Amino acid sequence: MTAHYSTLTQFIRARERDHPGATGDFTSLLNAIGLAGKRISRDVNRAGIADIIGVTGDTNVQQEKVQKLDIIANTELIQALAPTGLVCAIGSEEEDEPVEVEQGVNGRYVVLFDPLDGSSNIDVCAPIGTIFSIYRRKTTPGSGTNSLEDMLQPGRDLAAAGYIIYGSSTMLIYTTGSGVHSFTLDPAIGEFILTNSDLKCDGGAKVYSTNEGNSPRWDDADIAWVAEMKAEGYSARYIGSLVGDFHRNLLRGGIFTYPGDKKSPNGKLRLLYECAPMAFIMEQAGGKASDGTQRILDIQPTALHQRTPLYIGGANEVERIERLRSMSFTQ
Ligand code: AHG
Ligand code: MN
Ligand code: MN
Numbered sequence: 001m002t003a004h005y006s007t008l009t010q011f012i013r014a015r016e017r018d019h020p021g022a023t024g025d026f027t028s029l030l031n032a033i034g035l036a037g038k039r040i041s042r043d044v045n046r047a048g049i050a051d052i053i054g055v056t057g058d059t060n061v062q063q064e065k066v067q068k069l070d071i072i073a074n075t076e077l078i079q080a081l082a083p084t085g086l087v088c089a090i091g092s093e094e095e096d097e098p099v100e101v102e103q104g105v106n107g108r109y110v111v112l113f114d115p116l117d118g119s120s121n122i123d124v125c126a127p128i129g130t131i132f133s134i135y136r137r138k139t140t141p142g143s144g145t146n147s148l149e150d151m152l153q154p155g156r157d158l159a160a161a162g163y164i165i166y167g168s169s170t171m172l173i174y175t176t177g178s179g180v181h182s183f184t185l186d187p188a189i190g191e192f193i194l195t196n197s198d199l200k201c202d203g204g205a206k207v208y209s210t211n212e213g214n215s216p217r218w219d220d221a222d223i224a225w226v227a228e229m230k231a232e233g234y235s236a237r238y239i240g241s242l243v244g245d246f247h248r249n250l251l252r253g254g255i256f257t258y259p260g261d262k263k264s265p266n267g268k269l270r271l272l273y274e275c276a277p278m279a280f281i282m283e284q285a286g287g288k289a290s291d292g293t294q295r296i297l298d299i300q301p302t303a304l305h306q307r308t309p310l311y312i313g314g315a316n317e318v319e320r321i322e323r324l325r326s327m328s329f330t331q
Helices: 008-017 025-045 069-084 119-124 212-217 220-231 242-252 271-284 315-330
Strands: 087-092 109-117 128-136 158-166 170-175 180-186 191-196 207-209 255-258 288-290 310-313
Touching: 008 025, 008 180, 008 191, 025 069, 025 109, 025 128, 025 158, 025 170, 025 180, 025 191, 069 087, 069 109, 069 119, 069 128, 087 271, 109 119, 109 271, 119 128, 128 242, 128 271, 158 242, 158 271, 170 191, 170 242, 170 271, 207 242, 212 220, 220 315, 242 255, 242 271, 255 315, 271 288, 271 310, 288 315, 310 315
Parallel strands: 087 109, 207 255
Antiparallel strands: 109 128, 128 158, 158 170, 170 180, 180 191, 255 310, 288 310
């Protein structure tokens, strides 16, 4: 029997054919993100030899100015998306303000991204990633670009979300709300090849991922939670790259937390660029995502760069911390 394989493009087009009336715009949009992902993957892999590691303003051995890789990744995504005319608003973790998208005045989609997540890991060869979110436009096409009404939508209204992980291989994972699909980049042919069409977070591994160094500033519920994890034989695994930690937990099982603490009551991670897209993927894989009290996907954003505490992973583990938090609130 001949083994079947499917590229990312073939897979998205086949699914689009199941939706009568689809215009092909969505396929083009995901393809554009896939292309940017391949280019960033190349940049990440060549970082050491290409002298592109380093802070903006550094010069390389040829005395040329070098850019930080997260700025390069940001540029790759904007260059792939803005000229398509499909996108009426672009928001990036690396940009204080929405990105200029004049060509997208009639675009029907909004794209938000964290161009390079876990970027402190670049210099040490640990996994990093790109996180992306796609929303449908709410304002009337033609009425302008970068409307906050379009950009500040709750995660439950996501049309699609995904991430590209640059690790021992490069993988693209995405969902449109009917399961989670994963693709692995074959660098020899430059194509993402389908590796799993319905990923589930049911690996069963007893793993917790959190920066326990912050625990002196945590509140009682988070401290009690970690103590319970240890007492029940959980292992700690923390890379310090949300994409890396999330991907391992998605495949193997486990929970990732970045709680609020006394210094940063809303934690560190951004709702729109990091938490909502990962929450959509995790729920589609059968897990849960919470800010400790409510579902991440139900939070109505009020600002582009807003942060939120995050508890994300297996349903049982997330429910446990929600229970502990509700107990400590009522004491
Ligand atoms: P980014 O590189 O996009 O700024 O994100 C880094 C984030 C996230 O990837 C990771 O989970 C977290 O920061 C780690 O934070 P700590 O170093 O405080 O543990
Ligand atoms: Mn990030
Ligand atoms: Mn980032």
